[in-house]
Amino acid sequence: MAYPIKIRATMEGDVADIKSLMNHPMETGLRKDAKTGKVIPAHYIQQVTATVNGKVVLECEWSIAISQNPFLGFKVKGAKAGDKVTISWQDNLGEKNSADATIS
Amino acid sequence: MNHLRRNLLKGTGAAGTVAVAIAAGLLKPSQVLAAEWNKAAFNAKTMADAMKSIGAGAPLDSKDIKIKAPDIAENGAVVPIEVISNIPGTESIAIFVEKNATPLAAEFKFSNGTEGYVSTRIKMLKSSLVRAVVKAGGKTYTAAKEVKVTIGGCGG
Numbered sequence: 649m650a651y652p653i654k655i656r657a658t659m660e661g662d663v664a665d666i667k668s669l670m671n672h673p674m675e676t677g678l679r680k681d682a683k684t685g686k687v688i689p690a691h692y693i694q695q696v697t698a699t700v701n702g703k704v705v706l707e708c709e710w711s712i713a714i715s716q717n718p719f720l721g722f723k724v725k726g727a728k729a730g731d732k733v734t735i736s737w738q739d740n741l742g743e744k745n746s747a748d749a750t751i752s
Numbered sequence: 753m754n755h756l757r758r759n760l761l762k763g764t765g766a767a768g769t770v771a772v773a774i775a776a777g778l779l780k781p782s783q784v785l786a787a788e789w790n791k792a793a794f795n796a797k798t799m800a801d802a803m804k805s806i807g808a809g810a811p812l813d814s815k816d817i818k819i820k821a822p823d824i825a826e827n828g829a830v831v832p833i834e835v836i837s838n839i840p841g842t843e844s845i846a847i848f849v850e851k852n853a854t855p856l857a858a859e860f861k862f863s864n865g866t867e868g869y870v871s872t873r874i875k876m877l878k879s880s881l882v883r884a885v886v887k888a889g890g891k892t893y894t895a896a897k898e899v900k901v902t903i904g905g906c907g908g
Contacts, residue, residue: 694789705866711794713857713875715830721871
């Protein structure tokens with residue numbers, strides 16, 4: 649995929665600290681192209697889902713107010729080292745991506 | 753009363769199945785909607801409308817919600833923000849930027865042991881209150897923090 653996702657998941661005591669960086673332009677649809685003066689169409693992530701070992705732990709709905717290349721950090725209690733974290737997103741143009749990582 | 757109901761059900765057996773089918777048909781779109789992006793909430797232009805459309809009519813002020821954000825953000829396009837909810841049974845956190853064109857920035861729903869904590873980066877048009885709305889145990893709670901923005905981050 650054009651837009652990779654980076655995930656880092658580490659255990660802090662009995663809580664998994666999961667941090668993720670998604671590459672995405674997050675265009676608001678409000679900006680204008682400096683050269684042509686045309687409005688750049690909106691292109692942003694609307695939904696993000698995170699799972700640990702297949703169980704949904706976090707569901708996000710985002711607006712255009714999330715920054716470019718979004719960062720998402722969250723904490724999951726009861727997860728263990730070795731568990732598989734999956735983060736997937738879908739944007740307003742129907743593009744999707746997902747990535748896996750193992751909690752260490 | 754029950755007999756009457758039983759008779760009615762028997763009498764309208766055929767019609768009943770149709771009704772059930774319609775009901776099932778009607779149920780489906782609403783289920784799909786529940787899983788879909790909340791367009792009404794994200795397009796709402798005022799705080800009151802946005803709060804209403806996520807089902808948070810009159811939230812209570814709470815000291816158990818902490819918002820970590822810079823007092824002064826130099827670049828409104830990237831404002832780091834952390835919301836920590838110490839309210840037991842926190843189900844979701846929504847982040848609003850009161851003076852953005854569409855105040856609702858994001859909503860996060862927790863399940864299966866995820867703590868009431870979220871960290872992200874948002875865009876802010878200008879200096880504004882950043883408000884977190886937490887849903888827990890059927891109630892809604894809120895807290896806000898003022899963030900001053902030197903250069904706005906929505907639009908050109």
